[in-house]
Amino acid sequence: MGLPNANYHLGLLYFVHLLVNIDKSVDEREKQAIRDLQIQEEIPETLIHIFKDAVLTKTERELFQYGVHLLNLCNDQEKLCALAHLYHLAEQESKTHIKEVRWLLYSLKDSEIDFEDVEMTARLVKASKQTTQSNNK
Secondary structure, rough: OOOOOOHHHHHHHHHHHHHHHHHOOHHHHHHHHHHHHHHHHHOOOHHHHHHHHHHOOOHOOOOOHHHHHHHHHHHHHHHHHHHHHHHHHHHHHOOOHHHHHHHHHHHHHOOOHHHHHHHHHHHHHHHHHHHHHHHOO
8 A cells, every 4th residue: 555644534533523422432452453553654753743733632523524525635535544444443333323324324424435345444454464473472
């Protein structure tokens, strides 16, 4: 995929923030998934600081709209990766909140990416991680 751009990283961070904060509680699995995502996607600290500042000053709606705007500046592969990450995070919850489903559906609609592609990509990433973990044992 090459080096992801700042639009991809920030858009992904905004959506991850919205998704995990919907139910107003972030459990340990979600925190670990976010840390793993930051490492896996090699998100620079400067973007993390920009993101944290924005979260303090923007409403939920503004974060969503800006996240959509940023992801729409990305190529289709980056959009698909971002949505697959969100899908994976939603799977981390033992009980999925209806608002999480809405965020994912709105995100899909605005990105023009097929849900089947997101689901397949998320499954492939999950299978790849499991294979890597079992090979490292």
